[in-house]
Amino acid sequence: MSYSPKHKEQTRQRILQAAATLFCSKGFDRVTLSQIMKQANMTHGAFYAHFSGKSSLYEAALQFATAKGFWARSEKRTELKDRHLKALITRYLSWSRPNSNKPSPLEFLVTDAAHQDETVRQTYQECFDNLVNRLSTILAKRGLNSPQNLAEETVVSLVGTVSIARSITEPQREEFIQRAQARILTRLKQGQ
Template structure:
């Protein structure tokens, strides 16, 4: 008896979640299909029912992980514009903590940006551009004229902060993250217009 479309979608989602966690934590080369399917608690047969190979899974998994970044809906629909922007920055920086449920899609994938596999490089670039575009859209709606440039600068600062923070031990990690957060928000605040209160 064939599986229902709902079951197939749930299966694909489990594979994507497992792959996103592993790829975002370790990069393309250090993750095997065996590890992904073990994490998803599934067989290889299930993998090939959804993806043609590791590169195609990498592409789908990073796009899935990126969709959890800037622009994703907050649970608090009543947030003001100021607190929403702060929440986005805080959420990204929370990925620097060990055992984070949603690791950053860019932080440990710097080697993937220069990978021999063109599809891997392309996927990394698309994820970076996607995060920049989402933040630029938010900043543009807030009245920032050079929104793309500021968004790119902010994403670079966030990715760098998360990458470095993971190599720092507690309690220094928290202090480092908090200092970086203040710097990033202060830089954003300099370009935001029409704010009635500090961020």
């Protein structure tokens, strides 16, 4: 049975959404194709009609998550306002809270960054570079010094904060996040 191009694209999007959600919350090694297809409410046959294997799905799913993420959508907004930058930082740090329904592609990649699979590592690098470049563009528009360096330092701080926050308990977690957010925003405001 042959499906229309529209149906095929809808199927691919369902698989990508399911994969992005699972990979972003658990990482590459802790997710199986069975889990992904169950989440997408589809069969394994549908998977192989779109992807050659788990690594190729991982790459596509993280690109999908990055493209659909809050920071990608924010490009349409006024990026020069302080409240906008604060919203970006706050939104990113919200992923460190348990049961967050919008996990960050970079949050779990702390463990995946050193993965042996070259596709996984390249995908991580692309996601990281994309986030740094988007933030650098925002900072450059604000006239800050060394926007690329400041953006990279900020992303590293955000990823580190989320990773550590996930491993500590309440009320220390919330206090830690608030202190980290204040430090990051102060550094960005100073532009150093």
